[in-house]
Amino acid sequence: MDLELSVREKELAAKGRDFCDQVLVPLELIADEHGEVPMERRAAIRQAVRDWGLAGINHSKENGGLGLTMVEQTVIEEQLGRVTNGLWSCVWRPPVSLKFGTAAQKRDYLQPSCHGERRGCFAITEPNAGSDPRQVETTAVRKGDRWLLNGEKWFVTSYNASDFIIVHAHVDNDPNKPTLFLVDKPAKGMTHLRSPKFMHNFAFDHAELRFENVEVPADRMLGDVGQGLELTKDWFVEARLQIASHALGAAIRAAEIANDYATNRVQFGKPIRDFQAIEFMLADMAVEIFAAKSMLYRVAWEIDRKIDRKLIHGRASALKLFCSEMAGRVIDKALQILGGRGYMRESPLERLYRDIRVDRIWEGTSEIQRLVVAGQIRKRGFDVYSGWE
Structure with missing residues (x-):
C-alpha cells in the first residue's frame, strides 16, 4: 500500500x-x-x-x-x-x-x-421533512407533456448564486416515487419566501421557496420516476466527503494558528506552550487531525478503487461524523488557547467556530450518521469498519 x-x-x-x-x-x-x-x-x-x-x-x-x-x-x-x-x-x-x-x-x-456559466442548487428539505426524506410533501403530478410541482422547500443553499434548482418531489404524492426535477429560474408560480440569517455567515444564501403549480417540461425530469432518492444518496456521499475535507482543513488552520500563538505568547516568563495544559491541548489536536486525515484519504482512495457502493455510503457516513465532530473539538481548543484574542470577530478562529457547527447538521445530522453506521454493522458485521473491504 x-x-x-x-x-x-x-x-x-x-x-x-x-x-x-x-x-x-x-x-x-x-x-x-x-x-x-x-x-x-x-x-x-x-x-x-x-x-x-x-x-x-x-x-x-x-x-x-x-x-x-x-x-x-x-x-x-x-x-x-x-x-x-x-x-x-x-x-x-x-x-x-x-x-x-x-x-x-x-x-x-x-x-x-x-464551466461556471450556470449553477444549480438542491431543494430537498421541507418544514416537515429533514432527516426523513419520505416525509417530503412536495408533489409532482403529470399533466400532458408537463409536470406540476407544489410544495415548500427550506435551506436551499446558494439559491441566489444559482439559475436553476434541482427539486426533490414525490410523484402523485407517493413516497415510493421520489423524483428529481430541473426548474429554471425564474419560474412562474415559484416564490422566494425569504433567506433567513444563521449562526454562520456564508458565501451565498440559504433560501426558503414555495412552489405553486410550477410547470416543468417532461424532459426536465432528472432520472426516472422513483429514482430520486438513489440519485440523492450519490450526492450525499460526495457532499459528506466534501464536508469532511473542509472540516479537516478548518481544523488544521485552527491548530496552526494556536500552535503559532502558543509559541510566541509569553506569560510568567515563558511561552505558554511550555505549560503542560497548553501542550496537551496541542497534542490532542494533532492526534485528532492525524486520525481524521488518515480516514479521509482512505475513503477517497476506496472510491477511486470503485469498491462496493453501499460500503462507501456507510464509510462516508462514519467519515462525515468523525471529521465534523473532530473539527468542533479542535477549533474549540484552539480558541481557548488564544483566549480573548480568539474570541474577537476579526480572528479566523471565531469565524471557524461559528462556521463548523453546521457540519454536524447539514447533509445528514450526526445522529443520522450514527444510524447509518449502526445499520451497516447490523447488516454486514463490524468488519465494515474494522476491516479493509
Whole structure:
C-alpha cells in the first residue's frame, strides 16, 4: 500500500492552498461583514476559479469537468476548507446527480455548470421533512407533456448564486416515487419566501421557496420516476466527503494558528506552550487531525478503487461524523488557547467556530450518521469498519 501523494496530487494541493490564501482569504472579513459575498464581486471570483483551473473539479472531462480522481479532488477541498464564511463554495461543484441526466440535460445543465456559466442548487428539505426524506410533501403530478410541482422547500443553499434548482418531489404524492426535477429560474408560480440569517455567515444564501403549480417540461425530469432518492444518496456521499475535507482543513488552520500563538505568547516568563495544559491541548489536536486525515484519504482512495457502493455510503457516513465532530473539538481548543484574542470577530478562529457547527447538521445530522453506521454493522458485521473491504 502506497500512502504517498503523487507529484500531481501535491501540485493540486498546493494550487488549492494558494487559491485559498490569495483569492478567498482576502474576502473573509468582507463576507462576514455583508453576510455573504457582495453581488458586485461574484463575477470576478467566478473568473478567478476558471483562471486557476479549478472549474468543475468533480465531473469528467467528457461532461465539461476536470476529470479528477476523488483523491485529487480531496487534496484541493482540504485546502479550500481552511477559509471561513463558506467561501469554499465559490469553487463550484455541479450536483453529482446531473451526470445521470440525458444527453440534452448534460448539454444544457451539466456542461455549462462545469464551466461556471450556470449553477444549480438542491431543494430537498421541507418544514416537515429533514432527516426523513419520505416525509417530503412536495408533489409532482403529470399533466400532458408537463409536470406540476407544489410544495415548500427550506435551506436551499446558494439559491441566489444559482439559475436553476434541482427539486426533490414525490410523484402523485407517493413516497415510493421520489423524483428529481430541473426548474429554471425564474419560474412562474415559484416564490422566494425569504433567506433567513444563521449562526454562520456564508458565501451565498440559504433560501426558503414555495412552489405553486410550477410547470416543468417532461424532459426536465432528472432520472426516472422513483429514482430520486438513489440519485440523492450519490450526492450525499460526495457532499459528506466534501464536508469532511473542509472540516479537516478548518481544523488544521485552527491548530496552526494556536500552535503559532502558543509559541510566541509569553506569560510568567515563558511561552505558554511550555505549560503542560497548553501542550496537551496541542497534542490532542494533532492526534485528532492525524486520525481524521488518515480516514479521509482512505475513503477517497476506496472510491477511486470503485469498491462496493453501499460500503462507501456507510464509510462516508462514519467519515462525515468523525471529521465534523473532530473539527468542533479542535477549533474549540484552539480558541481557548488564544483566549480573548480568539474570541474577537476579526480572528479566523471565531469565524471557524461559528462556521463548523453546521457540519454536524447539514447533509445528514450526526445522529443520522450514527444510524447509518449502526445499520451497516447490523447488516454486514463490524468488519465494515474494522476491516479493509
